[in-house]
Every structure is written in structure tokens, then in C-alpha cells.
Amino acid sequence: MSATKQELQNEVAALVVSALNLDIGPDEILPDAPLYGEGLGLDSIDILEVALAVSKRYGFQLRADNADNVHIFSSLASLTQHIAEHRVK
Amino acid sequence: MPTPPLTLPPTLPLIAHRDLDAVIAWRGGVPVGARQFLQEVGQVAEQLPPGRHVLNLCGDRYRFTVALMASIVSGRVSLLPSAHTPEMVGQMRRIAPDLFCISDQDKGGVDLPVFRYPEPMAWSMDAVSIPQIDCDQVVVQVFTSGSTGMPLPHAKRWGNLVRNVRAEAALLGIGARHAVVGTVPAQHMYGLESTVLMPLQSGAALHTGHPFYPADICAALDALPRPRVLVTTPYHLRALLAGQVAPPAADLLLSATAPLSGDLAAAAEAAFSCPLHEIYGCTETGQLATRRTTAGAAWQTFAGVRLRREGDAVWAEGGHIEVATRLNDEIELVDANPTRFLLHGRHADLVNIAGKRTSLAYLNQQLNAIPGVLDGIFLQPDDGGDGAPESVRRLSALVVAPELTPAALMQALRERIDPIFLPRPLLFVDALPRNATGKLPSQAARAFLASLLAQTTHRIPA
Numbered sequence: 001m002s003a004t005k006q007e008l009q010n011e012v013a014a015l016v017v018s019a020l021n022l023d024i025g026p027d028e029i030l031p032d033a034p035l036y037g038e039g040l041g042l043d044s045i046d047i048l049e050v051a052l053a054v055s056k057r058y059g060f061q062l063r064a065d066n067a068d069n070v071h072i073f074s075s076l077a078s079l080t081q082h083i084a085e086h087r088v089k
Numbered sequence: 090m091p092t093p094p095l096t097l098p099p100t101l102p103l104i105a106h107r108d109l110d111a112v113i114a115w116r117g118g119v120p121v122g123a124r125q126f127l128q129e130v131g132q133v134a135e136q137l138p139p140g141r142h143v144l145n146l147c148g149d150r151y152r153f154t155v156a157l158m159a160s161i162v163s164g165r166v167s168l169l170p171s172a173h174t175p176e177m178v179g180q181m182r183r184i185a186p187d188l189f190c191i192s193d194q195d196k197g198g199v200d201l202p203v204f205r206y207p208e209p210m211a212w213s214m215d216a217v218s219i220p221q222i223d224c225d226q227v228v229v230q231v232f233t234s235g236s237t238g239m240p241l242p243h244a245k246r247w248g249n250l251v252r253n254v255r256a257e258a259a260l261l262g263i264g265a266r267h268a269v270v271g272t273v274p275a276q277h278m279y280g281l282e283s284t285v286l287m288p289l290q291s292g293a294a295l296h297t298g299h300p301f302y303p304a305d306i307c308a309a310l311d312a313l314p315r316p317r318v319l320v321t322t323p324y325h326l327r328a329l330l331a332g333q334v335a336p337p338a339a340d341l342l343l344s345a346t347a348p349l350s351g352d353l354a355a356a357a358e359a360a361f362s363c364p365l366h367e368i369y370g371c372t373e374t375g376q377l378a379t380r381r382t383t384a385g386a387a388w389q390t391f392a393g394v395r396l397r398r399e400g401d402a403v404w405a406e407g408g409h410i411e412v413a414t415r416l417n418d419e420i421e422l423v424d425a426n427p428t429r430f431l432l433h434g435r436h437a438d439l440v441n442i443a444g445k446r447t448s449l450a451y452l453n454q455q456l457n458a459i460p461g462v463l464d465g466i467f468l469q470p471d472d473g474g475d476g477a478p479e480s481v482r483r484l485s486a487l488v489v490a491p492e493l494t495p496a497a498l499m500q501a502l503r504e505r506i507d508p509i510f511l512p513r514p515l516l517f518v519d520a521l522p523r524n525a526t527g528k529l530p531s532q533a534a535r536a537f538l539a540s541l542l543a544q545t546t547h548r549i550p551a
Contacts, residue, residue: 045509047301
């Protein structure tokens with residue numbers, strides 16, 4: 001992984017932790033472990049919360065009908081990848 | 090528009106659309122007429138397997154509606170449990186051994202025989218009659234979580250369901266020209282009533298989607314003709330208003346499942362250029378009152394519904410309500426009027442997180458039923474703090490389970506309770522501070538939790 005990708009992934013991990021008030025450090029989120037359901041255990045209310053934080057920070061809206069919602073949130077790495085491809089700021 | 094019947098006739102029609110060409114649904118920008126809808130209902134009804142009990146898991150609202158109506162016209166009962174966890178599905182199966190699920194996905198995702206929703210279906214310009222349904226027919230069983238751990242069934246009969254949603258449409262002025270889009274699942278009582286049955290029984294059209302993100306909700310609404318209605322929750326509204334999207338004009342907003350602050354209601358009315366009404370109800374009674382939040386705090390009951398105070402308790406009865414039901418909220422009648430009231434929050438044992446309801450007694454029962462758990466208790470989130478009522482606060486749990494790892498316990502809980510109730514944090518302790526009689530007063534438990542949170546840095550985030 002490139003240094004910038006790693007930086008973005010760290011930044012997204014920090015965003016998830018702060019948006020949801022999780023009692024863990026950003027570095028405790030495993031890049032390939034599921035965010036939704038098992039793993040980190042996020043639910044749809046959390047996903048909406050993270051989506052808001054993402055739209056504010058990166059300037060684009062998440063959509064469920066043109067991208068696979070479950071896939072985007074399947075892991076920190078895939079969320080980071082989606083942000084890298086769609087961010088406008 | 091059809092008015093709510095005060096006394097029920099022997100039968101009521103499946104839909105209230107004036108003719109077979111009336112639009113009943115919008116799918117991907119395409120209108121579906123009542124004729125096609127009724128023909129598809131008939132085809133699905135013919136293909137259903139023999140079981141009399143149905144778990145309708147269709148995520149697409151149109152397919153859900155066709156499957157529900159096919160179940161009704163064929164005399165089947167649709168079960169609406171409060172969650173689809175393996176534990177809950179197992180309990181549904183024990184209650185109704187012939188239960189099968191209808192799914193529009195390849196995998197049902199639950200341990201039940203699956204009937205795959207058939208699509209595409211053929212339809213023609215042939216006339217088709219609108220089925221009349223016996224008002225006494227039980228069409229839906231909804232379940233609340235009883236304190237014993239067994240789900241409690243509440244039978245919904247056709248006549249009273251129709252009376253309920255026609256009363257709603259009449260109060261809100263919804264009729265044949267309206268299109269309705271919902272952000273809540275059809276499998277939830279509020280979603281069933283306001284996004285499925287109300288459109289069908291007011292001659293309106295339902296949007297087939299279940300938009301989730303703010304941009305999705307705006308796009309779904311924008312694609313519908315006016316007048317258009319958005320059926321949503323405080324959480325989606327807050328996200329919509331904070332989400333840096335420009336909401337399209339709407340004609341009515343409906344919110345339910347949790348209280349909405351006056352500020353958010355006013356902001357939503359400004360953003361969508363239309364009135365916002367809140368709906369109040371519970372699983373047992375269905376929807377029973379409404380208010381325009383910006384016009385005052387008092388709620389108005391639906392036609393025929395009356396509230397009665399008896400000691401500390403308030404009971405709802407009349408109108409569409411099957412049996413007098415004790416309400417699980419702190420309620421004050423306005424000027425002793427049985428149709429106007431103020432809502433002052435929930436009873437201490439009732440849990441409501443993001444519109445999902447259960448009781449601490451039920452959650453504690455589930456926690457303590459897990460092998461390896463010696464003792465355990467759930468605690469309500471703090472009501473204090475500066476959060477708006479629409480922000481989500483989670484439960485905490487204290488548990489004595491020396492043989493279990495946190496991950497194993499969370500997994501066991503996940504199989505039993507809705508994920509929204511999973512504790513954050515979940516703390517492992519050596520013992521709970523029970524008093525001499527074995528009781529754990531909630532004040533003592535909260536103080537114990539606070540002292541643990543102050544000293545520990547190792548918490549489990551769910």
C-alpha cells in the first residue's frame with residue numbers, strides 16, 4: 001500500500017472512531033475485518049453516522065443504489081478505497 | 090377519499106383505488122397500475138407453499154406488498170417479529186411450525202424454508218376484481234418482547250388495520266393523488282402502516298424503494314410526482330438536514346419511532362417546504378395519534394381512539410384498537426380530554442433505541458440465558474447530556490462471566506437480540522453489587538458503572 005493510501009486509511013479509522021464515540025483507538029480497527037455486523041459490530045444507525053462524517057470531510061454523498069452498500073462497509077480498507085475513488089476534497 | 094368506518098362492515102376491499110388503471114406503486118420511475126398489482130397478487134397467492142404462516146422478508150417494498158396481499162387473500166397470517174435474529178426466528182418457528190419465508194433474495198438469510206418471490210410475472214389488460222377481505226380475518230401477528238423471554242403475539246385483524254390507516258389518511262389529508270416514499274422497513278409496524286397499508290387504503294401510490302443515505306432519499310422523493318409524502322424517522326431527518334444535500338420540495342413529512350425536537354421539526358419543514366407531522370403508537374395498538382410538532386406539543390388521537398387514566402397507568406381503547414392497551418409511556422391528558430395528550434417520556438423499564446423497542450427485563454433475561462453468564466444486567470443510557478433527542482444513545486451492560494471472552498459473549502448476544510441493543514460498553518466484573526435480598530437497584534448499578542468507567546481503560550466497543 002502506498003504511503004498516501006495508508007495515511008488516508010488512518011484518517012478514515014480516526015473518523016469512524018470519532019463519529020461513533022468508540023472506546024477504542026483508530027489503530028485497533030483491523031483493515032480487513034468487517035465493520036458491519038460481526039467484527040467491529042456497526043449497525044445501520046452507525047453507518048448513517050459514518051456516512052454523514054464522510055460527506056462532510058470528503059465532499060461527496062454515499063449512495064446505496066448505485067454502489068454496493070454492504071461492500072463499501074465490508075472493511076476499513078474497502079471504505080478507504082471507496083473514499084479515495086470518490087472524494088472531491 | 091374513503092372515510093374511516095365507525096362500525097365495521099363484514100368485509101373491506103384489499104385496495105381503495107377507484108379504478109384498475111389507478112397508479113398503485115412507483116418502481117424505478119415506472120408507474121404500476123392496480124390491474125397489474127392485483128394480477129400479480131393472484132399469481133403469487135396461487136404459488137405459495139402450503140404453510141399458513143409467513144415471514145415476509147422482501148426488501149423491495151412493492152414485492153413485500155404483493156407478497157403480503159397474496160398472503161391475505163389466501164387466508165395466511167404474516168408474522169412480524171421484532172427482530173430476525175436466529176433466536177427470534179427459532180421462536181417464531183416454535184409458535185408456528187408451518188412457517189416459511191418469502192424472500193426476494195437468493196438467500197433467505199434465516200433458518201426457514203424459502204419461497205423465492207417470482208419475477209417477472211405476466212399480466213394482461215384483462216379486468217380483475219378487487220378482493221373483499223373479511224374484517225375479522227387475522228392477517229398479521231406482531232410480536233413484542235415479553236419479560237419472560239417469550240415473544241408476545243398481538244393479532245391484527247383486517248378491519249381494524251384498515252380503520253387505522255384510513256383514519257390516518259383522513260387526519261393527514263392523504264388521498265388518491267399522493268405518492269409515498271419511506272425510509273423505514275415495511276416489516277416494522279410503522280412502516281407497514283404508513284408506507285404500505287395507508288397508500289393502499291387511501292388510493293395513493295407507494296414508492297418501492299427503501300432509500301437509506303440522504304442523497305438516496307432526496308433522489309427517491311425527487312423522482313415522484315407531487316403531491317409526495319416522505320415517511321421517515323428523527324434519525325433520517327437529522328442526517329438529511331446535516332448531510333449537505335438540498336432536499337426537494339415535498340408536500341408532507343411523517344416522522345415516528347422517537348420524539349422529534351421542535352428545532353429539528355422547524356428545520357425540516359423549512360428544508361422541504363411542507364408540514365411535518367409526527368405519529369405516535371406502539372406495536373400493540375398500532376399508530377394512534379398525530380401532531381404537527383411546530384404547532385404545539387399536544388397529540389390528537391385518530392378517529393374513535395380514546396385514552397383513559399387509571400391510577401398511574403394510561404390505557405388506549407376504541408377506534409381501531411383491538412383490546413384496551415396500557416401504554417408504556419408517561420402520558421398526561423390535556424384538560425381531561427380523552428383525545429388530546431402530552432407525552433413525557435418512556436417508563437423506566439422500556440428501551441427505545443432508534444425506534445426499536447424492547448424492555449430491560451427481556452434483555453436481562455436473554456443475557457442471563459447465555460451459557461457461561463453467571464450474572465448480568467443491562468443499563469439504560471444516560472438521559473442527561475446535551476444531545477438532541479434524535480441522537481442515538483446506547484445501552485451498557487455489566488456481566489459476570491469468568492469463562493467467556495468478550496468476543497464470544499458478544500457473538501452469543503448477537504444471535505439473541507437486535508444489534509441496536511448490543512451494549513456499548515460491555516464490562517466484565519467479578520460480581521454485581523446486589524443487596525442482601527439479591528436486588529440490584531438501578532441507582533446502585535449506575536453508580537457502579539460510573540465508578541468502573543472512571544477507572545478502566547479497557548472497554549469493549551460492541
